[in-house]
């Protein structure tokens with residue numbers, strides 16, 4: 307069985323938002339709402355400035371609060387680790403929106419359904435997601451951790467990968483490599 311994981315290497319990210327635009331195009335996400343965005347945060351004092359780019363999207367929790375609070379089974383997990391929404395079972399109670407500690411869910415203003423990142427699974431069935439495929443710096447890595455030859459396993463073995471809000475115990479499957487660049491004046 308495949309298990310999908312994504313990593314955002316913040317050292318390689320340039321904040322271009324191509325991932326966000328590609329996602330909107332792939333999944334017909336209307337203006338004003340996003341499945342993924344990359345946020346920029348500046349710190350330091352000139353000339354020792356640092357810019358960190360962090361990804362905001364569903365992190366595919368293994369122990370997902372959105373699934374456990376859903377009263378109808380509309381929020382569910384596949385065995386491959388991807389959390390999805392069955393619009394036919396959704397009664398728009400928004401419990402999942404409130405329960406998500408990552409603010410990953412929103413109401414799609416066109417479909418009126420609850421929406422979020424799906425790793426593009428409904429369209430691409432486990433192939434490289436739209437955001438990953440357009441990233442100009444290869445800052446996004448996606449793959450199957452049960453494939454010992456996968457790029458994602460090489461990255462997990464060789465780099466220090468962290469997980470957002472790990473202390474909550476939701477066991478995200480979207481990790482990040484913390485930015486160490488910037489903040490130096492040479």
Ligand code: SF4
Nearest residue numbers: 319320322323325441
């Ligand atoms: S496309 Fe890649 S480099 Fe651009 S913001 Fe997204 S992750 Fe960062």
Ligand code: SF4
Nearest residue numbers: 364365367370372406
């Ligand atoms: S990040 Fe939010 S929407 Fe995604 S699996 Fe976790 S709780 Fe659910």
Ligand code: SF4
Nearest residue numbers: 329423425426435437
């Ligand atoms: S995996 Fe697909 S749905 Fe998720 S952010 Fe990337 S492009 Fe959007």
